[in-house]
Amino acid sequence: MNAATSAILINSAYIVASILFILGLKMLGRQASARRGNLISGVAMLIAIVATLLDHHVIDFRWIIVGLVAGTVIGLACAYWVKMTSMPEMVALLNGFGGLASLIVGAAEFFRIRGGTVLPERPIFTSATIYLTILIGGITFTGSVYAFCKLAEWLSGRPILFRGQHIVNSLLLLATVLAGVVYVISGDPQILLVTFGAFTLLSLVLGWTLVMPIGGGDMPVIISMLNSLSGLAACAAGFVINNNVLVVAGCLVGTSGVILTAIMCKAMNRSLTNVLFSGFGAAPAKSAGGEGEHATVEGELKPISAEDTFAVLEAARQVVIIPGYGMAVSQAQHVVRELAEILEQNGAEVRFAIHPVAGRMPGHMNVLLAEANVPYEQLVEMDAINPLMPTMDVAIVIGANDVVNPAAARDKTSPIYGMPIIKAYEARTVICLKRGKGTGFSGLENQLFLLPNTRMLYGDAKGSLQGVISEFKSLAAS
Amino acid sequence: MDIITLFFIFTLAGFLGFELIARVPSQLHTPLMSGSNAISGITIVGAIIAAGADDGSWITTVLGTAAVTLAMINVIGGYFVTDRMLSMFKKKDPASAAKKGGASS
Numbered sequence: 233m234n235a236a237t238s239a240i241l242i243n244s245a246y247i248v249a250s251i252l253f254i255l256g257l258k259m260l261g262r263q264a265s266a267r268r269g270n271l272i273s274g275v276a277m278l279i280a281i282v283a284t285l286l287d288h289h290v291i292d293f294r295w296i297i298v299g300l301v302a303g304t305v306i307g308l309a310c311a312y313w314v315k316m317t318s319m320p321e322m323v324a325l326l327n328g329f330g331g332l333a334s335l336i337v338g339a340a341e342f343f344r345i346r347g348g349t350v351l352p353e354r355p356i357f358t359s360a361t362i363y364l365t366i367l368i369g370g371i372t373f374t375g376s377v378y379a380f381c382k383l384a385e386w387l388s389g390r391p392i393l394f395r396g397q398h399i400v401n402s403l404l405l406l407a408t409v410l411a412g413v414v415y416v417i418s419g420d421p422q423i424l425l426v427t428f429g430a431f432t433l434l435s436l437v438l439g440w441t442l443v444m445p446i447g448g449g450d451m452p453v454i455i456s457m458l459n460s461l462s463g464l465a466a467c468a469a470g471f472v473i474n475n476n477v478l479v480v481a482g483c484l485v486g487t488s489g490v491i492l493t494a495i496m497c498k499a500m501n502r503s504l505t506n507v508l509f510s511g512f513g514a515a516p517a518k519s520a521g522g523e524g525e526h527a528t529v530e531g532e533l534k535p536i537s538a539e540d541t542f543a544v545l546e547a548a549r550q551v552v553i554i555p556g557y558g559m560a561v562s563q564a565q566h567v568v569r570e571l572a573e574i575l576e577q578n579g580a581e582v583r584f585a586i587h588p589v590a591g592r593m594p595g596h597m598n599v600l601l602a603e604a605n606v607p608y609e610q611l612v613e614m615d616a617i618n619p620l621m622p623t624m625d626v627a628i629v630i631g632a633n634d635v636v637n638p639a640a641a642r643d644k645t646s647p648i649y650g651m652p653i654i655k656a657y658e659a660r661t662v663i664c665l666k667r668g669k670g671t672g673f674s675g676l677e678n679q680l681f682l683l684p685n686t687r688m689l690y691g692d693a694k695g696s697l698q699g700v701i702s703e704f705k706s707l708a709a710s
Numbered sequence: 711m712d713i714i715t716l717f718f719i720f721t722l723a724g725f726l727g728f729e730l731i732a733r734v735p736s737q738l739h740t741p742l743m744s745g746s747n748a749i750s751g752i753t754i755v756g757a758i759i760a761a762g763a764d765d766g767s768w769i770t771t772v773l774g775t776a777a778v779t780l781a782m783i784n785v786i787g788g789y790f791v792t793d794r795m796l797s798m799f800k801k802k803d804p805a806s807a808a809k810k811g812g813a814s815s
Binding site for chain 1 (some may be wrong): 713715716718719721722725726727728730731732733734735736737738739740741742743744745746747748749750751752753754755756757758759760761762763764765766767769770771773774775776777778779780781782783784785786787788789790791792793794795796797798799
């Protein structure tokens with residue numbers, strides 16, 4: 233087979249792969265076809281990989297096989313051993329690997345050009361795209377790794393702000409751009425190497441400092457943004473090596489990620505710039521009255537025991553459960569489902585109210601509840617449940633904080649003012665499960681906890697709920 | 711490939727990406743993100759070309775192999791994690807529903 237025939241063959245395979253990627257992505261957006269969609273997109277990837285192995289540039293398979301086998305083993309191990317509650321950090325980490333892989337593809341191309349094995353037709357264009365690949369790939373990699381460390385609680389989830397942070401970040405970005413410009417226009421091999429090293433390093437630092445000031449509550453947005461960036465990095469790599477399937481697939485991921493990021497931001501009523509640069513929740517004291525007396529909250533926290541919770545729930549006919557990150561932390565999803573079943577046997581109607589940014593990943597709660605076999609039909613989106621809230625006898629808030637904070641609706645001085653929330657406070661009785669009296673990830677005082685109809689059930693959510701369930705069981709036994 | 715053609719493809723794929731995701735229910739956001747994350751592992755195509763070039767430079771080989779490994783972790787991990795998540799998204803009581811279906815037929 234000569235080079236021209238194989239090029240046609242490979243490109244045809246890439247077209248088929250692109251069509252299947254598009255089809256797969258479309259099917260992923262519908263409940264009924266999502267699983268098949270994922271499979272189709274996987275087949276597309278397989279086709280792309282096999283076609284690339286036929287490329288006439290590829291003449292040595294030893295190291296490819298080593299890489300493919302190692303990657304498959306590690307990838308499978310990750311996918312099978314990760315707990316559903318750790319899904320956000322897993323996705324973040326995989327995303328980071330993708331970003332780093334793109335960066336390395338860019339770097340490898342740089343060294344090939346430098347070594348003289350590749351002569352780019354348009355040196356400036358190639359240099360510019362190598363620069364972009366490294367920049368985006370670098371930010372994706374360290375940003376994702378930092379997000380992973382935050383989510384896995386290896387590093388503090390609190391936003392970290394220091395004096396002059398914005399200036400430092402701006403200078404970093406400026407230096408990165410400067411190094412890039414010199415790199416693209418300079419022809420001197422020595423300067424090329426220095427600037428290449430400089431912007432590679434700087435992009436890696438930039439990814440880290442970019443995620444630094446972002447608080448735990450904003451994680452769904454940042455994970456979604458990093459996901460988008462990993463696609464754009466692959467896309468940029470496609471421009472470097474002149475490969476259409478990379479451009480198509482990377483661009484699809486990039487733009488779909490942008491859409492998802494926009495949806496997340498809208499759900500929090502904030503702009504992306506605000507999420508990225510505000511250091512939301514870095515200073516809890518500020519919102520607790522530091523800016524004036526307007527933010528003072530009247531009332532006190534009223535604890536409730538498991539026995540009393542049982543009494544309240546036993547009489548309830550309409551119950552809504554509002555899960556948040558706290559449910560993920562204590563892995564309470566199975567106990568929650570058990571409680572919901574018991575309540576239904578007791579004659580109550582149980583619904584789960586899902587806020588779009590509850591948890592640490594878009595749709596995090598849906599995954600956890602699905603794992604616990606909560607039927608899909610019982611999950612209600614925010615806009616559907618809010619009009620029903622006044623008819624609810626009991627709202628059980630499990631480790632959710634900001635997404636039920638009435639300050640978002642009432643307190644114009646609150647940083648979360650305007651954010652759409654689940655109106656738990658409109659229910660007749662609210663029971664909040666919480667580990668302690670501290671504020672949540674956002675660092676905001678939650679006025680919901682102080683309302684006259686709210687009771688606090690302190691302790692680990694899983695343990696607390698087991699207590700309530702055993703009350704129900706002892707009733708059934710007696 | 712011509713740069714203009716690549717930009718052409720880029721623009722069209724961009725619009726397609728927007729259109730595909732614009733109206734997805736929030737329940738599916740996580741699997742969708744995880745699934746598109748797996749697609750971003752397409753960079754493996756570039757990695758394979760780098761690793762298999764055999765141009766006598768050890769730097770390219772080392773970098774290429776590392777890139778193949780990392781991209782493959784992204785691809786395999788991404789697709790399997792997504793599948794695991796989606797396999798849990800079930801309708802209410804599939805067993806009893808199946809039974810009902812069986813009884814009525």
